[in-house]
Amino acid sequence: QLCLVGRCLTDSVVHFPSLRNTLADLWHPIGGIYITEIGEKRYLFQFFHEVDIDRVVAGIPWFFNNHLLILQKVPVGGNPAVVELNHTEFWIQVHDLPSGLMSASMAKQFGDFCGRFIEYDTSILTLGIQHYMRIRVCLNVAAPLKRKKKVLIGKSMVVYAQFKYEKLSLFCFICGKLGHWESYCPMRLFIDSTKIVFGWDLSLRAVVRRRNMGVSRWLRAADGSLYGGENLAVKGRDGGIDILQANGLVYGEMELDLEGENEPIELSDGKKRQRIVESSRVLREANVGSGSMIVSASSGDQSSRDR
Numbered sequence: 427q428l429c430l431v432g433r434c435l436t437d438s439v440v441h442f443p444s445l446r447n448t449l450a451d452l453w454h455p456i457g458g459i460y461i462t463e464i465g466e467k468r469y470l471f472q473f474f475h476e477v478d479i480d481r482v483v484a485g486i487p488w489f490f491n492n493h494l495l496i497l498q499k500v501p502v503g504g505n506p507a508v509v510e511l512n513h514t515e516f517w518i519q520v521h522d523l524p525s526g527l528m529s530a531s532m533a534k535q536f537g538d539f540c541g542r543f544i545e546y547d548t549s550i551l552t553l554g555i556q557h558y559m560r561i562r563v564c565l566n567v568a569a570p571l572k573r574k575k576k577v578l579i580g581k582s583m584v585v586y587a588q589f590k591y592e593k594l595s596l597f598c599f600i601c602g603k604l605g606h607w608e609s610y611c612p613m614r615l616f617i618d619s620t621k622i623v624f625g626w627d628l629s630l631r632a633v634v635r636r637r638n639m640g641v642s643r644w645l646r647a648a649d650g651s652l653y654g655g656e657n658l659a660v661k662g663r664d665g666g667i668d669i670l671q672a673n674g675l676v677y678g679e680m681e682l683d684l685e686g687e688n689e690p691i692e693l694s695d696g697k698k699r700q701r702i703v704e705s706s707r708v709l710r711e712a713n714v715g716s717g718s719m720i721v722s723a724s725s726g727d728q729s730s731r732d733r
Contacts, residue, residue, distance in 0.1 A: 428479050430471040431464070431506035432497040434490055435567055435605035436596075440467065445490050453482055470506050471497075486515050489595050494604055496567065513564050515544060517592040519632050520559040522585065527577065533561045535691055536587060540572045541565040558590075570602030571630060578690035590632035599624040 434440050446461045449471075453459065457475030464470050473479040479499075482488070488495045496511045520536050530546050537543025540563045547560035565571075575587045597604045600611040600622060608624065645652075 427502055428473040428476060429500040429506065430473075430479065430482065430497045431468055431500050431509045431511070432471065432495050433466075433468050433511050435494040435496055437606070437610075438493075440490070440493070442469070445469070448490060449488070449495075452488075453478070455482075464507055466507070468507065468511070470500075487593055487595075489593075492596050494567070494595060512568055513541075513566055515562060515564050516594070517547070517632075518561050518563050519590040519592065520561065521557070521588045521590060523559065523577070523587050524579075524585065527579075527585075528559050532691070533559055536575060536589075537561045537563045539575055539686070539691075540589060541569075565604075567604045571597060571604070571626065572687065573602075573626065573630060574687050576688050576690040584690070589630065591630055592632045594631045597626065597630070599626045602626040 434445075442463055449461065450459055455473060455475070455478035457473065457478055459474070459478065460472040462470050462472075471482075473482075483497070483499070486497060488497065494514065496514045498509050498511060498513075500506045500509060518537075518540055520533075523532075530548075533546035534543045536559070537546075542564040544562040544564055547562070550558075550560055571591065572589055574589065577585050577587055579585065595604075596607065598606055598611045599608045601613050602625060614622070
């Protein structure tokens with residue numbers, strides 16, 4: 427009941443003693459943990475208190491040596507050797523949306539487009555951060571990462587929602603899949619090196635901005651007076667980087683085209699929605715792709731279950 431089974435998404439050899447020690451130190455479970463290999467590059471993580479396993483599950487995704495660690499709970503009486511290990515959860519930020527479209531119903535549609543919708547984070551709305559939506563999604567690691575989604579508002583206005591993945595680590599710029607760099611992409615076996623196109627880039631990685639940490643009111647100088655030290659810059663826990671650079675090459679913006687990304691989510695005119703400002707009409711009919719998968723949605727619902 428308190429076991430997880432996992433594997434690292436890599437074809438490289440993983441040094442198990444290092445993995446065991448690193449994860450134990452990273453998770454530092456209060457009740458302790460037992461980690462063992464069970465074959466086929468799978469590992470069994472046995473916890474001794476529910477608090478510890480819940481904290482680890484809530485912190486997914488985890489990484490070891492930059493490799494994604496796919497974790498799943500072992501069902502009661504289940505065999506960890508046959509538990510499916512092809513899905514993991516990510517927090518995804520949805521950018522470039524008018525504020526009137528940031529709703530629970532739209533969050534679910536975006537989540538189901540990227541993978542399987544789990545939850546919508548409404549706390550960013552209460553904190554006054556309204557320039558993007560944040561959704562929890564279960565992703566298939568064998569599928570390319572989704573980059574954008576067309577949204578059709580009425581009959582004339584078109585916007586593209588751009589996706590950014592929090593704690594995104596190793597992924598391929600050629601095929602868009604997790605687990606390998608473009609240098610080791612299997613598609614290189616079938617495509618001439620002069621015709622390879624980098625369809626993905628580091629703009630998919632959500633950048634956690636540095637924030638200033640205020641000096642604690644409990645700190646004092648050596649003479650007992652109030653401490654007047656400078657604020658400390660704290661880096662985001664996912665280690666996000668600001669530059670779009672990899673392997674010595676700088677990648678700029680590129681045209682994004684993937685099956686399904688240009689099929690629009692259409693807002694129903696019969697539903698009442700918030701007023702959308704004119705300045706949001708950034709991508710119009712010139713960017714409309716072929717095909718039309720119509721998904722009816724209401725943009726006025728701002729409710730969702732709490733995190």
